[in-house]
Amino acid sequence: xxxxxxxxxxxxxxxxxxxxxxxxxxxxxxxxxxxxxxxxxxxxxxxxxxxxxxxxxxxxxxxxxxxxxxxxxxxxxxxxxxxxxxxxxxxxxxxxxxxxxxxxxxxxxxxxxxxxxxxxxxxxxxxxxxxxxxxxxxxxxxxxxxxxxxxxxxxxxxxxxxxxxxxxxxxxxxxxxxxxxxxxxxxxxxxxxxxxxxxxxxxxxxxxxxxxxxxxxxxxxxxxxxxxxxxxxxxxxxxxxxxxxxxxxxxxxxxxxxxxxxxxxxxxxxxxxxxxxxxxxxxxxxxxxxxxxxxxxxxxxxxxxxxxxxxxxxxxxxxxxxxxxxxxxxxxxxxx
Numbered sequence: 074x075x076x077x078x079x080x081x082x083x084x085x086x087x088x089x090x091x092x093x094x095x096x097x098x099x100x101x102x103x104x105x106x107x108x109x110x111x112x113x114x115x116x117x118x119x120x121x122x123x124x125x126x127x128x129x130x131x132x133x134x135x136x137x138x139x140x141x142x143x144x145x146x147x148x149x150x151x152x153x154x155x156x157x158x159x160x161x162x163x164x165x166x167x168x169x170x171x172x173x174x175x176x177x178x179x180x181x182x183x184x185x186x187x188x189x190x191x192x193x194x195x196x197x198x199x200x201x202x203x204x205x206x207x208x209x210x211x212x213x214x215x216x217x218x219x220x221x222x223x224x225x226x227x228x229x230x231x232x233x234x235x236x237x238x239x240x241x242x243x244x245x246x247x248x249x250x251x252x253x254x255x256x257x258x259x260x261x262x263x264x265x266x267x268x269x270x271x272x273x274x275x276x277x278x279x280x281x282x283x284x285x286x287x288x289x290x291x292x293x294x295x296x297x298x299x300x301x302x303x304x305x306x307x308x309x310x311x312x313x314x315x316x317x318x319x320x321x322x323x324x325x326x327x328x329x330x331x332x333x334x335x336x337x338x339x340x341x342x343x344x345x346x347x348x349x350x351x352x353x354x355x356x357x358x359x360x361x362x363x364x365x366x367x368x369x370x371x372x373x374x375x376x377x378x379x380x381x382x383x384x385x386x387x388x389x390x391x392x393x394x395x396x397x398x399x400x401x402x403x404x405x406x407x408x409x
Contacts, residue, residue: 077326077354078175083385086325090121093354093361103127103135104360122330122340126350126364132159132308139164139358149201150307151274159307161203164358169310172355173207174214176324180314181243181268181301184214188237191222192230192246192254193272203307204272208245227257234264243268245303248287255294263296270301270314273392284319284392304392308363310355313390320372320389328352329390331371337364343371343388348396368393 080086097104098115108115108125118124131137134157138144142164150159163169177184189212196202212220219237223230231254234242246254248271255262269291282290284302291300302315313321313329323329331347333339341347349367356363371388 077357078171080325080354081385086328086385087121089326089354090124090352090361091118093357094118094124096357097139097360097362100139100141101137101360102140103131103137107131121328121352124362126330126332126337126362127360128364129159129306129308129366131360132161133157136162137308137359138162142358147201148203148206148307149199151195151199151202160201161308161359163310168355168357169203169206170210172311172324172326173210176312176314177211179324180316180322181270184211185216186241187211187215187268188217188219188240188242189215190220190230190233190242190244192244192250193222194224194250195247195274197222197224203305203310204245207305207312225253227254230254231258231262234267238264238266241268242266243270245270245272247272247274249274251291252287255290261294261296265297266299267295267297268299268301269295269297270303272303288317288319306365308356308359309351309353311353319391321392322389323387325385325387326354328387329369329371331369331390332364334368334396341370343373346370346393349390349392366396368396 077089080089095115098108104127107127111125113125136144144162146166147160147162152158174184189208191197191208193204193208196204199205219233244267246269251269251271271291288300292298302319302321303312304321305312311324311327313323313327315321330350331341332350333341334348346368347370349365349369351363351365352361353363354361369390369392371390373389374386
């Protein structure tokens with residue numbers, strides 16, 4: 074199979090998607106059963122839009138893994154031990170690391186140029202967190218002695234940020250933890266050179282708010298315009314990034330489609346809200362075609378500058394929240 078990180082054109086992307094779909098139909102049992110349930114004939118699938126997307130809930134109740142690999146290492150979603158949490162079994166950590174590095178370099182810069190700090194308390198307490206693995210990997214690539222994690226020791230983090238004001242620092246933070254940090258101080262801070270990458274997630278710890286409201290609070294509270302966002306999940310090996318205004322971009326091997334919440338097998342027009350389907354070609358040994366429970370909309374295409382014919386132009390998108398389960402229609406298999 075071709076290297077997914079060398080996709081240059083829409084034709085490359087289409088070919089790789091169809092190749093991956095056929096491979097996963099043959100080698101991922103739960104995906105094959107899902108396609109058979111839908112009476113999909115793989116030989117008749119000729120366009121990306123016609124590929125079936127596996128409901129993300131399947132990762133909670135089924136083994137989603139290439140039959141050529143054994144069950145050993147996995148990522149698990151955060152939550153309590155009583156919850157039915159998703160497990161994503163990993164056949165090749167090298168693919169994940171290559172995806173992490175290439176996406177980060179494309180949207181942010183070379184990891185070697187930054188100091189990485191993590192304010193990710195609930196994730197740090199999960200030994201199978203894909204987010205912690207990602208930040209760990211970036212820290213290793215960075216190699217800076219100041220790299221490190223913080224749980225609830227806000228004063229220590231504040232003092233370190235003060236000492237690092239002249240350096241290139243990225244603070245990865247889950248949303249509620251960043252807000253908790255700001256609540257620890259009586260006035261707004263002044264870290265104008267700090268890069269913050271918020272990773273979403275209130276987890277019931279804070280009053281829910283829109284992404285735009287969150288970004289404004291963080292911008293004002295930390296005193297920096299560099300409030301970025303990262304969008305991924307346990308079930309993916311790739312990341313989308315927003316460099317502002319809650320508008321995300323994907324690398325060339327990842328793509329967002331927005332499906333109709335009333336009919337999960339059709340798509341809505343650009344600018345209209347629907348449920349997010351994700352193509353992640355790095356998921357070659359699990360499932361690359363996932364129907365999520367997130368709401369979003371496509372807002373525009375990425376600007377491209379190369380002269381390649383049929384050059385790739387991935388759609389930019391916004392994430393707008395979660396689907397209310399009462400709004401799900403048309404596919405009982407979503408909760409099977």
